[in-house]
Structures are given as C-alpha cells and as structure tokens.
Amino acid sequence: MTPADSLIIFLALLLDLLIGDPHWLPHPVVAMGRLIHLLDRVLRRVWLNERVAGVLLLLVVVISSSGITWILLKTLTAMLPLAGWVAAVLISSTCLAARSLHKESARVATALLAGDLPAARRYLSFIVGRDTDQLEESEIWRGVVETVAENTSDGIIAPLFWLTIGGPVAAIAYKAVSTLDSMVGYRNRRYLQLGWASARMDDLLNYVPARISALLLILSSPLAGLSTSNAARITVRDRLKHPSPNSGHPEAAAAGALGVQFGGASSYNGASSLKEFIGDALQPLDERAYRGMIKLMYISTLLMAVICMVAAFCLRGLHVPFI
Numbered sequence: 164m165t166p167a168d169s170l171i172i173f174l175a176l177l178l179d180l181l182i183g184d185p186h187w188l189p190h191p192v193v194a195m196g197r198l199i200h201l202l203d204r205v206l207r208r209v210w211l212n213e214r215v216a217g218v219l220l221l222l223v224v225v226i227s228s229s230g231i232t233w234i235l236l237k238t239l240t241a242m243l244p245l246a247g248w249v250a251a252v253l254i255s256s257t258c259l260a261a262r263s264l265h266k267e268s269a270r271v272a273t274a275l276l277a278g279d280l281p282a283a284r285r286y287l288s289f290i291v292g293r294d295t296d297q298l299e300e301s302e303i304w305r306g307v308v309e310t311v312a313e314n315t316s317d318g319i320i321a322p323l324f325w326l327t328i329g330g331p332v333a334a335i336a337y338k339a340v341s342t343l344d345s346m347v348g349y350r351n352r353r354y355l356q357l358g359w360a361s362a363r364m365d366d367l368l369n370y371v372p373a374r375i376s377a378l379l380l381i382l383s384s385p386l387a388g389l390s391t392s393n394a395a396r397i398t399v400r401d402r403l404k405h406p407s408p409n410s411g412h413p414e415a416a417a418a419g420a421l422g423v424q425f426g427g428a429s430s431y432n433g434a435s436s437l438k439e440f441i442g443d444a445l446q447p448l449d450e451r452a453y454r455g456m457i458k459l460m461y462i463s464t465l466l467m468a469v470i471c472m473v474a475a476f477c478l479r480g481l482h483v484p485f486i
Contacts, residue, residue, distance in 0.1 A: 175255035183262030213356035260318035312417035321372035373409035380416035383462035394420035404439040418442025
C-alpha cells in the first residue's frame with residue numbers, strides 16, 4: 164500500500180461533498196454487506212467455534228475487499244494510467260460519508276421540525292442501532308446529534324486518515340472493517356463471539372482517528388461560533404465514559420462545544436441500556452444543537468482534508484501518473 168496523492172484526496176472529498184452516494188451508483192459497501200451476510204449464514208453451519216469463525220469472517224471480507232481493489236487499480240493503471248487514477252478517486256470517494264451523513268440526519272431533523280414523530284423515528288432507525296419506535300422528540304434529537312458526532316470520526320476522519328497512509332486500498336480495508344463492525348460487532352447473544360474479532364479490529368483502526376477527531380472538533384468550535392474551552396474541558400473529563408474505547412472522544416468534544424449532554428437510557432433489541440452522561444446539559448438538544456453539529460462536522464472535515472493533503476504532498480507530491 165502506498166500513500167494517496169494530494170490530488171486524489173482533494174478530488175475524492177470534493178466528489179463526496181458534491182454527489183455523496185447516489186443510489187444508482189454501485190457502492191463497495193453494498194457488496195461487502197452481501198458478502199458478510201452470506202458468510203454469516205455459511206460459517207454458522209460449518210464452523211463450531213464462533214470466535215474462530217469470526218476471525219475467518221474478518222480475514223475473508225477484508226482481504227477480498229482490499230485485494231479486489233488492488234487488482235482493479237493495478238490492472239486499470241497498466242492498461243491506461245488515467246483510468247487507474249480516475250478509479251482511485253472514485254473508490255476513495257466511496258469511503259467518505261460527509262454528504263450522506265448530512266443527508267440522512269437532515270431527514271430526521273426535517274421530520275421533527277414538521278412534527279412528524281413517526282417519520283423521524285423511522286429515519287433515525289436507518290442511522291442508529293438503538294430502538295427508535297418509542298422515542299420522544301428530545302430523545303430523537305439526542306440520537307441524531309450523537310450519531311453525527313460519532314460518525315464524523317468513523318465515516319469521515321478515519322477514512323481520510325487511512326486513505327492518506329495507504330491510499331484507496333487501505334481506505335477500502337478500513338471500510339470493510341467498519342462495515343463488519345456495523346453488521347456483526349454487537350454485544351448480543353447472536354454476535355458476541357462471531358463479531359468479536361471485527362469489533363476489536365474496528366477499535367484498533369479507529370484508535371488514532373478518534374483522538375484526532377476530538378482535537379479537530381475542539382479546533383473547529385470557534386469557527387462554528389461555539390465554545391472551545393468547554394469542548395476541551397469536557398473532552399478531558401468525559402472522553403472515557405463511553406462503552407467504546409473510541410466513540411467517547413468525538414462525542415465528548417462535540418457535547419462540550421455544543422453545551423449539551425449525551426448518554427442516558429437507550430434500548431437495543433428490546434434490552435435497556437444506561438450509558439454514562441457525556442457533557443453538561445447547558446443547552447437543550449434541539450434544532451440549534453443539530454445545526455451546530457453539522458457545522459462542526461464540515462469544518463473538522465475540511466481541517467482534516469488540509470492536514471491529509473499536506474501530509475500526502477510531503478510524502479509523494481501531487482504525482483499525477485498520466486502527465
């Protein structure tokens with residue numbers, strides 16, 4: 164794996180911001196999801212030890228996803244360098260989720276502002292793992308703002324980080340692990356053993372990006388008209404209060420900047436879960452908090468893009484292979 168070019172990073176992010184993930188365009192995550200679903204059923208029938216099966220699941224999905232990407236890019240580049248370079252931009256773009264995160268969360272916010280709680284609950288269920296069918300308005304706002312905060316790291320900062328380090332192949336490998344975690348990385352009876360390896364690998368790959376995300380959200384706060392000092396204070400105080408070793412960092416930074424409180428009671432597949440509180444309830448979780456979170460997401464994304472492009476330029480320069 165080689166680092167991505169500055170121009171690839173710039174164009175991949177620009178493409179994501181402009182068009183996101185249109186439904187008519189084939190997406191690698193869809194193929195990954197189908198493979199994971201197939202292997203889930205097959206491995207349960209032929210493998211007795213679920214934890215070993217989970218390791219095999221992780222290896223097959225990550226190696227096949229990154230391997231196919233590597234072969235495709237190598238083949239296209241050998242045939243026509245321009246084609247390989249364009250494919251690298253397109254593949255890299257599919258690993259980023261800024262526009263889709265905004266779009267999907269905005270559907271929830273729009274439904275809430277229209278007073279349509281059933282629609283808001285349904286749209287929220289598309290982007291969170293918790294049960295949403297009984298949530299009230301304040302709980303829906305909490306769910307959507309928390310999700311944008313967490314996925315600013317998982318869906319944008321982390322892919323940019325791995326894209327810069329190892330190019331499209333590394334970004335796809337990260338996306339494969341992230342998809343595995345979202346599908347089998349649950350601490351329930353069905354996936355506690357089978358999803359263990361995927362969940363731990365996701366924790367490992369997000370360790371550095373989550374902490375970078377917290378720093379970027381703090382630095383983004385004044386540009387979004389929010390509190391930098393409170394963002395830093397809450398990050399230091401509450402970053403380890405989340406069950407995940409990583410999610411608490413961006414959530415604490417966002418909660419501090421917005422002056423809101425995350426955590427509390429939730430339900431997952433009918434089972435109640437009580438998470439520690441992150442942040443102080445200085446402001447309500449409402450439309451203002453959501454719009455502030457969207458500003459933080461975009462500003463931190465742009466800051467990370469600049470950092471990544473500078474790092475890539477220092478490592479490789481622009482390196483446009485077809486000129």
